[in-house]
Amino acid sequence: MSAEAPAGTEPRTPLSRDRVLRAAVDIADKGGIASLTMRRLGETVGAEAMSLYYHVANKEALLDGVADVMIAEIVDAVADIPAPPDAAAWKGVMRSRILTAREVLLRHPWAPGVLQSRTAASPAVLSYIDTTLGIMVAGGFTYDQAHHAMHALGSRAFGFAQELFNPAGDPGEEPHPEVLAGIASQFPHLAAMIVDAVHNTPENTLGWCDDQTEFEFGLDLLLNGLDGMRPS
């Protein structure tokens, strides 16, 4: 029996920064980032919107916190991956860390946008970068090279690469023939590429533009190029 709760009122869990952030992630997961408003967040957490300001300075700070929750989830997912046993193994470890990070973000499609909008790096981010650098240095790179590498990888180091425009419809869907015809008349290279790309997809299982494949292609291009720069 809870001591103070008035009759008929759920003795509600007290608010906390942590609970607020987790609720925010939930809302974004369910309705997209645009549905995450201070008012709605207050509602789902069982309080007035204004109460949130006691746990979080403002909406910017809320998003900083949400970004950090995502990084924490990545760090957690990546924790199982063992350190490289020798210098040459750096590439494989880096690769699986990045693909694991990607799996996390695929569960939170709105997260890349939030991460990209943050400008300050939290301790969680610094820590993730630090161990990533450690892997490269263990692989034989200089710190200067590792620095360049981090910039070259960019958001890929965190498991995502923002896809730009997606001509010719949704990924996984075959382009509509008449759309293709319209494109072909004006943009011959584009049309030829679309035809070629569709047919080259293995088994055609995922149709045109399987992002996972493209992500790995770009990632391997970078990792292989970097690997060739190792001093020894």
Add this chain to the structure above:
Amino acid sequence: MSAEAPAGTEPRTPLSRDRVLRAAVDIADKGGIASLTMRRLGETVGAEAMSLYYHVANKEALLDGVADVMIAEIVDAVADIPAPPDAAAWKGVMRSRILTAREVLLRHPWAPGVLQSRTAASPAVLSYIDTTLGIMVAGGFTYDQAHHAMHALGSRAFGFAQELFNPAGDPGEEPHPEVLAGIASQFPHLAAMIVDAVHNTPENTLGWCDDQTEFEFGLDLLLNGLDGMRPS
């Protein structure tokens, strides 16, 4: 002498989609993308906010239009670059097209964010992609390879790569010694990298993390890797 203008009233230029879009770009250039609101846009264009809806379906459509203006500016800037004289020249042409696109976007720092938020590709984008593909095919690539290449380049093909977190302060500024000390205790690799990177900057003219250098490093890594894949 203007026929209908009431005394004392500037005979104002009539609104048009084009004038609206140009004004929108102006506002974003001056005050950032957050300052671009329908109400402010109406004001600077000398009309009520509601009048804008006659020329543009809604704010999403406004941003689509703004993105297109940026692409048009890129296409324009890139128009002078001659086609590659032989297959091997594909790389140099691609490189200077991309760096030229980058120059355009450096004048509109808010534009990458807008481009990244668009999902539909306009004819202007399709056209830009088409001639980019043309250069690759002229370089000897198959359409399938060119397709992968476009994905691997990603936003770099349009001249930008979203920088993520920027640990240790603004680019161009030397990291503060005591901040560095704080980092060093927890994140040894990061600290070592920062020290190394600062000293490796040529002449130290641009300090730590010159983005142009990093952009070109990543770009060349990709272009060189791709170049090695050319069939012949």
Add this chain to the structure above:
DNA sequence: ACCTGAACACCGTTCAAGT
């Protein structure tokens, strides 16, 4: 055809006030 005024349903945020 083009533009406007009034109104609606939202935002994030403040501040003084409650327990």
Add this chain to the structure above:
DNA sequence: ACCTGAACACCGTTCAAGT
């Protein structure tokens, strides 16, 4: 220490109405 109510200054968007 933690939460709230009322209020403020904004948003984007609608709709009927003006010229």
